[in-house]
Amino acid sequence: MLRYIQQRLVAAVITLFGITIIVFLMLHLLPGDPARVIAGLLATEEDVARLRTQLGLNQPLLVQYWDFLSHLLRGDLGVSARTAQPVLTEVMARLPATMELAIISTVLASFFGIVGGVIAATRRNSFIDYLISALTLFGASMPVYWLGLMLIILFAVQWRLLPAAGNDGPASFILPSLTLAAFSVALIARMTRSSMLEVLGHDYVRTARAKGMSERRVVFHHALKNAFIPVLTVIGLQFGALLGGAVLTESVFGWPGLGLLLLDSISARDYPTVQGVALVFATIFILLNVLVDILYAYLDPRIHYA
Amino acid sequence: MLNFNGAVHFERIQPALDIWRRFLRRRSAVLGLAILLTLIALSVAAPLLTSNDPEHQKLSQAMIAPSLQFPLGTDYLGRDMATRLLYGARWSLTIGFLAVTLGLAVGVPLGAVSGYYGGWTDLIIQRFADILLSFPGFLLALSLVAILGVGLQNVIISVGVSAIPSFIRLVRGSVLTIRHQTYVEAAHSVGVRDGRIILRHVMPNAMAPVIVQATLNLGTAILVAAGLGFLGLGVQSPTPEWGAMLGEGRSYIFSASYMATFPGIAIFLAVLGFNLMGDGLRDALDPRLRHL
Numbered sequence: 001m002l003r004y005i006q007q008r009l010v011a012a013v014i015t016l017f018g019i020t021i022i023v024f025l026m027l028h029l030l031p032g033d034p035a036r037v038i039a040g041l042l043a044t045e046e047d048v049a050r051l052r053t054q055l056g057l058n059q060p061l062l063v064q065y066w067d068f069l070s071h072l073l074r075g076d077l078g079v080s081a082r083t084a085q086p087v088l089t090e091v092m093a094r095l096p097a098t099m100e101l102a103i104i105s106t107v108l109a110s111f112f113g114i115v116g117g118v119i120a121a122t123r124r125n126s127f128i129d130y131l132i133s134a135l136t137l138f139g140a141s142m143p144v145y146w147l148g149l150m151l152i153i154l155f156a157v158q159w160r161l162l163p164a165a166g167n168d169g170p171a172s173f174i175l176p177s178l179t180l181a182a183f184s185v186a187l188i189a190r191m192t193r194s195s196m197l198e199v200l201g202h203d204y205v206r207t208a209r210a211k212g213m214s215e216r217r218v219v220f221h222h223a224l225k226n227a228f229i230p231v232l233t234v235i236g237l238q239f240g241a242l243l244g245g246a247v248l249t250e251s252v253f254g255w256p257g258l259g260l261l262l263l264d265s266i267s268a269r270d271y272p273t274v275q276g277v278a279l280v281f282a283t284i285f286i287l288l289n290v291l292v293d294i295l296y297a298y299l300d301p302r303i304h305y306a
Numbered sequence: 307m308l309n310f311n312g313a314v315h316f317e318r319i320q321p322a323l324d325i326w327r328r329f330l331r332r333r334s335a336v337l338g339l340a341i342l343l344t345l346i347a348l349s350v351a352a353p354l355l356t357s358n359d360p361e362h363q364k365l366s367q368a369m370i371a372p373s374l375q376f377p378l379g380t381d382y383l384g385r386d387m388a389t390r391l392l393y394g395a396r397w398s399l400t401i402g403f404l405a406v407t408l409g410l411a412v413g414v415p416l417g418a419v420s421g422y423y424g425g426w427t428d429l430i431i432q433r434f435a436d437i438l439l440s441f442p443g444f445l446l447a448l449s450l451v452a453i454l455g456v457g458l459q460n461v462i463i464s465v466g467v468s469a470i471p472s473f474i475r476l477v478r479g480s481v482l483t484i485r486h487q488t489y490v491e492a493a494h495s496v497g498v499r500d501g502r503i504i505l506r507h508v509m510p511n512a513m514a515p516v517i518v519q520a521t522l523n524l525g526t527a528i529l530v531a532a533g534l535g536f537l538g539l540g541v542q543s544p545t546p547e548w549g550a551m552l553g554e555g556r557s558y559i560f561s562a563s564y565m566a567t568f569p570g571i572a573i574f575l576a577v578l579g580f581n582l583m584g585d586g587l588r589d590a591l592d593p594r595l596r597h598l
Binding site: 011150152251252 | 433434436437440441442443444445448449451452453454455525529532533536537538539549552555556559560563566567569570573574577578581582
């Protein structure tokens with residue numbers, strides 16, 4: 001087990017290292033002279049030249065990468081071209097809003113997904129099973145940004161029940177987190193259903209029933225416990241996917257999180273911030289994956305990892 | 307190679323028919339296929355169905371709510387929404403198709419080589435896939451567009467590249483199980499070259515899950531491309547791409563909510579079609595997984 005954790009961590013560090021290379025290269029893959037792109041079209045030649053020296057863009061690529069990496073390890077993500085603030089400060093200011101939204105959505109999606117999946121599996125081929133399957137299919141096919149707009153039209157414009165945008169008070173969480181959760185609910189419900197169906201067919205479930213155990217106990221104590229493991233993986237991966245989906249949801253609801261920061265930085269050509277946000281998103285996602293892998297191994301000791 | 311044309315012919319026809327029959331037996335899969343064929347037919351027949359120009363602006367008839375003359379209303383520049391949606395199907399479906407083709411063209415060979423050769427080749431390709439996979443879903447395409455810039459070609463590249471890692475993973479997994487089959491060993495021992503073994507013996511047997519994944523990915527690709535369009539980072543105005551239309555409609559949700567409603571329904575239908583068809587294909591290609 002310890003060896004397995006070690007292996008996962010080593011793989012994660014290698015991936016992180018690869019990501020720093022990709023993110024570093026982002027600036028150099030830009031069409032044209034990166035110094036000119038950052039300085040903007042209105043900047044004078046001298047400004048561009050000064051920026052080039054200041055950012056070290058006249059150094060060989062390897063030297064630049066080493067610089068980038070050593071700054072990174074000291075927690076220095078560079079300076080925003082738009083606000084002249086350190087990128088790390090900007091990111092940290094926006095991170096909590098995105099995390100709150102992602103966590104609330106994950107909790108919502110897990111709850112409704114697991115409940116829906118269990119109901120569908122225990123009432124297999126009934127009307128409610130078909131209904132839940134249809135709903136999950138709809139959820140997986142719907143553009144989240146469109147769902148968000150429709151919710152705004154209904155709840156904020158038509159019925160004036162909830163705020164349309166912003167992050168201010170508990171009521172403002174409802175629409176964005178529902179929007180963000182929709183896709184994940186669908187996936188979690190599907191996974192729960194198929195995992196439960198598989199487990200419910202096993203002999204020990206039949207034995208439990210034959211002993212005269214109540215159906216509720218069979219479902220929750222025997223079946224769900226074992227069916228939960230693959231579901232957990234999906235939940236973990238979905239949390240990461242939610243961070244990606246947060247970009248669109250934050251844009252729809254004007255939610256002041258990392259996603260909106262990324263979009264604003266892209267349109268302002270503030271590449272240091274774009275790099276910083278991409279790096280933070282990827283790092284969180286990788287750490288999450290490692291955590292899920294470890295939890296998986298812990299929950300299912302039958303599996304031996306080579 | 308030995309050639310038993312008649313026998314091979316017979317054996318290949320039978321499963322294809324079987325698959326088709328199993329596919330037809332599932333009503334939801336047929337519904338998916340019907341949705342997609344309808345969308346394709348409508349987009350091809352667009353010039354016959356409407357005489358309006360999807361990009362023609364007429365400010366005097368801007369923002370007319372759905373009526374007999376304009377069944378889905380007009381947008382803020384007086385363009386007929388129904389016409390734009392019909393022509394938009396061409397853009398959205400083509401973008402999805404080309405992006406997935408790019409993902410397949412790069413991902414499948416990389417996955418096959420990775421699974422077949424193992425060792426260092428495998429390690430390097432897998433780390434590459436890991437890195438691409440660490441930008442969750444939409445973020446990879448978004449970051450790529452941030453670098454490459456907006457526009458049709460860059461959207462296709464960005465969405466296509468973000469589809470690559472899933473194909474690498476999938477094909478590698480299939481190839482790993484096939485590599486040790488007796489018939490591969492047999493081909494090897496009679497001196498067939500590696501490239502030929504991969505192409506002729508391994509890949510045909512690894513294709514079923516790839517076809518399913520590609521169908522489902524078509525839905526995802528359309529969603530992602532439309533998401534970029536929605537943010538104004540995709541195909542640019544005045545091209546009637548569904549996502550961009552939804553993005554334009556977004557500014558008018560307080561006054562003309564239909565402008566955002568209909569493009570979203572169009573995207574939803576296309577993605578739903580691919581999802582239904584992908585599920586149906588999965589069941590048809592692998593009967594063991596049915597009902598799960």
